[in-house]
Amino acid sequence: MHIDLNELGLASYNELIRLKLLRNKPKDELTQADIFKANEIIYNKIGDTLLKETLKYNDDGTVSTEVNYSFDNIYAFTHLILIFALCYINGMNLNNYFNLTLFDDEKTDKS
Numbered sequence: 008m009h010i011d012l013n014e015l016g017l018a019s020y021n022e023l024i025r026l027k028l029l030r031n032k033p034k035d036e037l038t039q040a041d042i043f044k045a046n047e048i049i050y051n052k053i054g055d056t057l058l059k060e061t062l063k064y065n066d067d068g069t070v071s072t073e074v075n076y077s078f079d080n081i082y083a084f085t086h087l088i089l090i091f092a093l094c095y096i097n098g099m100n101l102n103n104y105f106n107l108t109l110f111d112d113e114k115t116d117k118s
Contacts, residue, residue: 012102016095019088028052034096042096049093056085 023029060082063071
């Protein structure tokens with residue numbers, strides 16, 4: 008079964024609307040100004056989460072000298088949602104870059 012990756016973009020866009028990060032407006036009604044504003048909001052959120060992921064603060068509010076380069080699943084999934092929404096808003100067809108196919112083990116010939 009072939010997966011349409013653009014549906015992930017639509018789902019991510021809808022999630023950002025649900026979280027009230029973006030205005031509730033269908034993609035086909037977005038103006039260039041709306042797209043520019045959405046890009047700005049998403050880029051800022053990506054930057055914020057990257058900083059929050061790497062910089063840690065001391066109890067007194069100053070930045071710690073230790074930088075954390077560990078992998079955090081929550082931040083990784085957050086970035087994926089933000090990037091998928093960004094692709095959707097800007098009309099990028101993810102299927103042109105990635106091909107995802109799921110196989111049903113029962114139907115796959117293993118001989």
